[in-house]
Amino acid sequence: xxxxxxxxxxxLVALSxxxxxxxxxxxxxxxxxxxxxxxxxxxxxxNQNFFVAKPEIVRILNDLAEVAKAATRDMAAAGVGILAGxxxxxxxxxxxxxxxxxxxxxxxxxxxxxxxxxxxxxxxx
Numbered sequence: 001x002x003x004x005x006x007x008x009x010x011x012l013v014a015l016s017x018x019x020x021x022x023x024x025x026x027x028x029x030x031x032x033x034x035x036x037x038x039x040x041x042x043x044x045x046x047n048q049n050f051f052v053a054k055p056e057i058v059r060i061l062n063d064l065a066e067v068a069k070a071a072t073r074d075m076a077a078a079g080v081g082i083l084a085g086x087x088x089x090x091x092x093x094x095x096x097x098x099x100x101x102x103x104x105x106x107x108x109x110x111x112x113x114x115x116x117x118x119x120x121x122x123x124x125x
Contacts, residue, residue, distance in 0.1 A: 069105030
């Protein structure tokens with residue numbers, strides 16, 4: 001995607017947080033799921049039971065998230081367009097966490113915010 005001039009989605013939050021939201025392993029409170037529908041909350045709870053019982057998987061996901069942060073930082077530095085986004089589509093969650101994660105990965109605040117503008121530009125074309 002990057003080679004053809006299209007913005008690349010980062011999806012950092014999903015790697016680093018989604019499995020453990022609301023647990024001590026997460027920096028994101030379970031309040032972030034307040035607007036999710038019941039079926040999503042039930043699915044999330046079942047997934048959390050799996051991940052909490054297998055901390056080695058959480059460590060692997062965190063390691064992958066660190067690699068994704070470095071790759072996102074390097075791609076942004078090379079001029080590759082980055083898209084902020086979230087697969088979960090929960091109101092009040094994801095996009096602002098994705099932006100914060102990009103900043104913690106080393107992107108400048110303005111560069112991280114520009115990932116939202118890239119979505120608008122991509123949709124307009």
